[in-house]
Amino acid sequence: MSGDLAARQAELVAALVAGGPLPPGFAPAPVEAARRALLRKRSGDVARHWPLLAAGLGADWPATFTAWADGRPTNGSLRDGWDLARKLSDQGTLPPLGAEELAAREAASHYDGHRPPRPRRMPAVARAGGAVAAQFAGRVRLLRPAPR
Template identity: 85%
Template sequence: MSGGNPATPGRRRVPAPGGEVSGGNLAARQAQLVAALVAGGPLPPGFAAAPVEAARRALLRKRAGDVARHWPLLAAGVGDAWPATFAGWAAGRPTNGSLRDGWDLARELRDRGTLPPLGAEELAAREAATRYDGRTAPRPRRLPAVARAGGAVAAQLAGRVRLLRPAPR
């Protein structure tokens, strides 16, 4: 095993940019690269800007597709502008998972007054069925609930959600 460490067989030590071998430095550089790719962090030294930017855009498109699978009415309501709308919102945010990312985006669009009617109906139904505070994982509601979003009203009773009033079109 050339380059291996006898204390940890099978693991190779990788030289850092200055030539020294340091596992902690590699981990820090990997964390910087991940932050640049998914959380809007600065480009770490030693990386070419164009390939990192291309990878970042590809990851945003992938995230947009994943969120659209969890929030199909929101994505359909936004229409052809969905990839750009999602990418603009997500560009500087690390993911919280597709379900929560869609929820956070829908709430932000609602607060801005730009939530499309289909998205409003989907958000109202989700909020009637599930409790989500924006920080912790969503939890099913146990008690009856009514939720409103963008003119849509949904109610949950005994685990069933009904759209009482659709959003104005």
């Protein structure tokens, strides 16, 4: 019985946060409302870790984040923001403030997209969207802001 409950809970969680199918016995409207609420909450959590990215996108932040995050399980707010910023950078749609924040993060930490970020031990230079940041002795400096 407890294995059954655990399996049903896992199916519900997958439907809420990872784009899984709706499990039998659940009404679609309340599950959809809960899924959207969780995406909004997740958007706010990511914006707290990536304030310049969110500010750079302005009123488009919730829609941009939701479109990217819908159907993706979270890797945590820091990593979700990092992955979104990299995707926007690859698409050429990263706003200047987000580019500066991404360049600073890339200079300060190593993140491979799979494991949690680790602080860099050696000096590093990072570029994103025209912004250039450097890390030396644990301090990050923005050498060139992103073009506006």
